[in-house]
Amino acid sequence: MKCWSRVFCVFLATIILLPVSAVFADEDVPDYRLVVNPGYQISGESYGMFETPVYNLAAGLDSLLISVDYGKSPKAVIRGYARFKYEKTGQWSHYKEFDCEFQFADLLTVSAYQMMFIIRDDSLGTNKIKRFTVQGKKVGEEIMQKILQKPLPFIASVTWPKPVIVSREGWKARPPKGEYNYHEPRKIVIHHSWAPTQAQYAGSATIRGIQNYHMDDEATGWIDIGYHFLIGPDGIIYQGRPETAVGAHCPPNTTLVGICIIGNYDPNNDLPNEQIDRSLIDLLSWLSSTYSIDPKQFYYGHRNFSPKSCPGDLLYDKLPLYREAVLKNLEQQK
Ligand SMILES: [Zn+2]
Numbered sequence: 001m002k003c004w005s006r007v008f009c010v011f012l013a014t015i016i017l018l019p020v021s022a023v024f025a026d027e028d029v030p031d032y033r034l035v036v037n038p039g040y041q042i043s044g045e046s047y048g049m050f051e052t053p054v055y056n057l058a059a060g061l062d063s064l065l066i067s068v069d070y071g072k073s074p075k076a077v078i079r080g081y082a083r084f085k086y087e088k089t090g091q092w093s094h095y096k097e098f099d100c101e102f103q104f105a106d107l108l109t110v111s112a113y114q115m116m117f118i119i120r121d122d123s124l125g126t127n128k129i130k131r132f133t134v135q136g137k138k139v140g141e142e143i144m145q146k147i148l149q150k151p152l153p154f155i156a157s158v159t160w161p162k163p164v165i166v167s168r169e170g171w172k173a174r175p176p177k178g179e180y181n182y183h184e185p186r187k188i189v190i191h192h193s194w195a196p197t198q199a200q201y202a203g204s205a206t207i208r209g210i211q212n213y214h215m216d217d218e219a220t221g222w223i224d225i226g227y228h229f230l231i232g233p234d235g236i237i238y239q240g241r242p243e244t245a246v247g248a249h250c251p252p253n254t255t256l257v258g259i260c261i262i263g264n265y266d267p268n269n270d271l272p273n274e275q276i277d278r279s280l281i282d283l284l285s286w287l288s289s290t291y292s293i294d295p296k297q298f299y300y301g302h303r304n305f306s307p308k309s310c311p312g313d314l315l316y317d318k319l320p321l322y323r324e325a326v327l328k329n330l331e332q333q334k
Contacts, residue, residue: 028251028306032061032136035218040117041128048119050129060087060109061136062144063252067221068100068117068132069177073125078117085112100178101223105252107144133221137251143305147255151186154294156330162290163282165229165237171204173211176224180245185291186255187298188284190319191227192311198233198263198270206262207238214248222248227258229283235275237283243291250305257287265312272315281322285329295326 034055042048070078081095082102087109095116096102104110113134119127139147196206211225220226226248227240240258241247249258261280263270288295299319302310 028137028302028308030135030137030251031059032057032064032134033219034134035131035221037131038129041126042119042121043126044124046120046122046124048117048127050117050119052115054085054112054114055134056112057110057136059138060111061138062106062109062141063137063139064104064110064113065135065222065248065251065253066098066102066104066115066132067134067223067248069130069221070100071126071128071130073121073123073127075123076119076121076125076127078119078127078129081116081118083114084110087111098181101181101246101248103181103246103248103253105139105144105148105254107141107148109138131218131221133218135220135251139252139305144252147187147252150184151294151298153292154288154298155292156289158289158330160282160285160289160329162286163237163279165239165283166204168239171207171238173208173225174215176241177215178223180223180241182244183246183254185228185243185257185287186293187300188257188259188287188293189250189300189302189305190280190311190315191249191258191260191302192265192315193230193260193262194264194266194310194312196262201233201262203232203234203236204238206232207240210260211240220248224248227260229257229259231259231261231276231279231283233263233270233273233276235273235279237279243287250302257291257293259283261311261315265314265316266309267313269312270314272318277318277322277325281325281329284322285326288326289330295323295330299323 040050080098083095084093117129214220214222214226225240228243228247230238243257246253247258250256301316
C-alpha cells in the first residue's frame with residue numbers, strides 16, 4: 001500500500017512539473033556556442049584570479065553574448081573581464097569589465113576572445129565560477145551598422161500613456177543573477193514564442209517557465225528572461241527585463257527592445273486576435289512616444305535579422321497595420 005502511494009506521488013509530481021518543463025522559446029541558433037564548467041574556485045581565501053585560455057574562433061564573429069553563473073558567498077564580489085582579438089588587425093582590445101553578462105557588438109569581426117575572473121571575499125567563504133556560456137553570431141557589417149547607428153529621433157506629437165503591464169513582482173519573476181548592462185532603446189523586434197502555443201499558455205506560470213528556461217538551460221544561461229515584454233493571447237502584457245537593459249533575444253541585442261507574443265504564428269497554427277492587436281499597438285505607441293522610435297523605420301520582425309521564421313507569417317504580415325495604428329495614435333491628438 002505504502003509502495004503504491006509513493007508511486008502515485010511520483011506520478012502526481014510528474015504531472016505537476018510537466019507544463020513548466022515543456023516550455024521553451026524560439027530563440028536564435030547561434031553560429032558559435034561554448035559552454036564551460038571551468039572549476040575555478042577559492043575557499044577560505046580572500047582573493048582569487050583566474051584567466052581562461054584564449055578561445056580561437058573558426059570564423060570571424062561580430063556579436064558575442066557572454067553569460068556567467070557564479071556560486072558566491074554573501075559578501076563576495078566577483079567581476080568578469082573579457083577581451084577580444086580583431087580579425088583584421090590581430091590586435092587585442094582592453095579587458096572590458098562586467099558583472100555576469102556581457103554583450104559584445106562591433107562593426108569589426110573578432111577571431112578570438114579570452115576571459116578573466118577576479119574574486120574578492122573578506123569573509124573567506126567558498127566562491128566559484130560555476131559555468132559560462134558564450135553565444136556568437138556573425139550579424140554582418142551592413143546590419144550591424146544599421147543597428148548601432150543613432151537614428152534621427154522620431155518626434156511624437158503626444159505622449160502615449162503607458163499601458164497596464166504586469167510587473168515582475170506581479171508574475172513572481174526571479175531576480176536577475178546580476179547587474180544588467182544598459183542601452184538606449186532605439187528599435188523594436190517582434191517575436192513569437194512558437195512554443196508555448198496559445199493552448200499551452202497558462203498566464204504568469206508560462207512567463208516563469210520561459211524565464212527559468214532562459215536562466216537555467218546551459219545553452220542560454222542568461223542572467224534573466226531574454227525579452228523586455230511578453231504578451232499573452234489574452235492581451236495581458238508582462239514586463240521582462242527593463243527595456244533600458246540590454247536583452248537577450250536578437251543578436252546583437254544592443255539598442256533592440258524585444259517583444260514576444262505568446263503563440264505560434266507560423267501558418268496553420270495559432271491566430272493573432274483582437275486582444276493581442278490592441279495590447280501590442282498600445283505598447284508600441286508608448287515605446288515610440290517615450291523613446292522616440294520611428295514606427296515607419298524601426299519596427300522589425302526577428303526574421304529581419306535571423307534565418308528563423310519568427311514571429312511567424314501571420315504576425316509578421318500585420319506589422320504594416322501595427323505601424324499605421326501607432327502613427328494614427330501618435331498624431332491624432334496634435
Ligand atoms: Zn524570435
